[in-house]
Amino acid sequence: MADSSVLTSTIERTSLADSSIFDSKVTEISKENVLIGSASYVEEEMPQIETRMILVQEAGKQEELIQALKEIKVPFVKMESVEELESMDSPEFENVFIVMDFQDSVFNELYKTDHRIIGPPVILNCAQKGEPLPFSCRPLYCTSMMNLVLCFTGFRKKEELVRLVTLVHHMGGVIRKDFNSKVTHLVANCTQGEKFRIAVSLGTPIMKPEWIYKAWERRNEQDFCASVDDFRNEFKVPPFQDCILSFLGFSDEEKTNMEEMTEMQGGNCLPVGDERCTHLIVEENIVKELPFEPSKKLYVVKQEWFWGSIQMDARAGETMYLYEKANTPELKKSVSLLSLNTPNSNRKRRRLKETLAQLSRETDMSPFPPRKRPSAEHSLSIGSLLDISNTPESSINYGETPKSCTKSSKNSTPVPSKQSARWQVAKELYQTESNYVNILATIIQLFQVPLEEEGQRGGPILAPEEIKTIFGSIPDIFDVHTKIKDDLEDLIVNWDESKSIGDIFLKYSKDLVKTYPPFVNFFEMSKETIIKCEKQKPRFHAFLKINQAKPECGRQSLVELLIRPVQRLPSVALLLNDLKKHTAEENPDKSTLEKAIGSLKEVMTHINEDKRKTEAQKQIFDVVYEVDGCPANLLSSHRSLVQRVETISLGEHPCDRGEQVTLFLFNDCLEIARKRHKVIGTFRSPHGHTRPPASLKHIHLMPLSQIKKVLDIRETEDCHNAFALLVRPPTERANVLLSFQMTSEELPKENWLKMLCRHVANTICKADAENLIYSADPESFEVNTKDMDSTLSRASRAIKKTSKKVTRAFSFSKTPKRALRRALMTSQSSVEGRSPSSNDKHVMSRLSSTSSLAGIPSPSLVSLPSFFERRSHTLSRSTTHLI
16 A cells, blocks of 8 residues: 555655556455466465454444444444554454544554555445445545546645645545546646646636545535535636736726626736736727737737636637737738829729729628618618618628529529519529528527537536527528528529419428427517526626627627527518519419418418417416416416506405505406515526515405406595405305505506406406496495505504414414314304394395395306405495495
8 A cells, every 4th residue: 555655654755646557456456356377376265354344442432333334234343542453453354444533643553554444434325325335445534536536737835735635535536647538627726737728628627726625624424525516616716717817999898897707707807008917808809009018928818718718617728819910911902002192093903903802702701791881772672671771681792693593503594684673583582591591500500509519618508498498499490491592592593484482482381380489489588598698607608709709690699690580581571572563464473472472471470479379378477476376277378467456455355454465367367466474585496597486475366257346436535546346256145345455556447447347247248347337435335545554554464463373373273174164054054044133134134235236146167265264244234325
């Protein structure tokens, strides 16, 4: 052990030896059968030696440890002092010492004599998992770094390096002197050097030394692993550690944002020109010349280095991103030619023309428009104008023939010198379709594919669910339009006036119906996801900055690119209309184009209808998430949210007076919920998405058929903005009055009551919705809104709630709801069996007068909850005035 261990007691041995050779030897020795080279020893059997555990001092007093040894069926003895060490030697046993502290004198004595030493967590972990004890010649306290291969860089103090290596070995890790592909983690004390650059290129996690120290502090925790992402990410070396950055050529907003990102990623910022700066980040599109001569130690890099480092979650190499002046010999030559003083010279004009032509050929063609206003010399139709205005379809000049159209074809006919108007519009349709396909390809290749790629440096930038939400059915849309573009290309190359363009869109109309609604309907959600992730995830923000700056994007953001599918179908419809205008009546494509335009309109109608349904379903889901305990049967395909109204309860139903109640009116039911008194913490989904806690508590989901009358309470000095609902629960023999005061000023009470009555009438199949509204005096129903917001009223409600909680807390015998309901029904039947008294007659007369308000009874869909069964509420005697 002493010959191959990294930590040795002698000074002459190196502190960081490569332990790969030693580990291979240990593996070979640990095999069950050892083959001896000499043939004379083949038949001899090795003597069987049994492993025995020796509990040293405090370890022998741990009952949990002793029980674990019994479970794994390993013999053990106890040792109180080092003096007993000689008596423990036996040829029949291989002794393994269990030591509680790897820093005391007993451990040092055992370590010097090359004994095997392990810590209690190893025994407990093996007993818990039912695994055999691991073999290790080094002292092994725990297995929190088992199967990890570490390499170190940037450490100048030998004592610190020896300490870290020792702790790694104590936790089961392996050390490599040289960095290779088997290394799982690089522990770095700086952000430079060959090992650091290789680790960045391979995507190997680069850790701070604190990672090892903190893992050692948790050495006694069972099932703890130092490589778990949640723990490891706390100690990763940030991209800008030991970096001091300054920014040149950026706007104030961009500079502030980049300085905040720098501090978040472990760096510091100083003004431009400060000698302490290590990096100068330059906006290469704006800065043409540096304001000072940079020192040799200063890295002058493009902004792509900044964003690339954040995206990789590690400091990128500076050599690939060094800033260079934009002046090129070709550009200087063109400028000198443009500033000629003798423009009348034919020779100089010819040279100028050739130079500009050469520059235009060298410039990369982009399917995106320039920022300047398009030239007015082109003659454009209405449809093409919609596509060209600041859209990628404007990149190709409409007076030119696309390159794909110049391909040789056996069936191609020579294009006449004077093309027809129909051919011009058809060519425009093909060009815009080709540009649109290029945009979709850019979205997929530049954004979606890299985000979905496995083995990303620094881990996945976005979760799979977020990627699916952002891009949706873009690949399917791309496939359909690629086929449309190919068919249009074949038609343009082999042009004939009788060729049918309408058949192409009729051919793919069903595919358009399948692919577009899923994307268009959730485009707003896609947009919100991009904005949210860009704010919350710096790596995604950096990813967008890098890719959106590429020429393929034409300086447009991902959101601006993703809106193209939303705009494409209306644009195609306008172009087909323009094509129909330039098609002769006798041309068979005339009627086909009309059918194609009709099919596109059907697709857009289907998208709009599907979008409306999707938004309605999303609103219902929002209600379910906002209301705690909301019934699942609220979710229905035929149900839609009509209106939300904020109110205050004025009576004992549906909750205590003064409670804030929210009414959700659906087309066939009314959800009643109150404000929660105590909000629980946020909900976190398995995918890591946080949702705000439910702010409301479900009270009752009432079918609109149970509402018999809607009472419009007149305005008085003590009653403002109040209304009431007369409902007939299926479990009650009497009507129940629910009174509210509207608190929202956006919706007038009159409009709300008319809206409610209209949907009630639709539910019970009545045409006269106005007959459901009754005007009533507040005194008749003892309804008032006076002192609802007073301090005394709020204190009274608080005392009432507290008394209820205390009563429930000290209730030793709680009557079940079913038993209570049975008792109430029994008491009612006993009352019906005897002759009614005068009081009973009075109550029954009031109930009968109230029941007359309901008119014809209607069957209910859902029974009211237990609060109507627990409380008995009757209307005042003045309800008879409504009849």
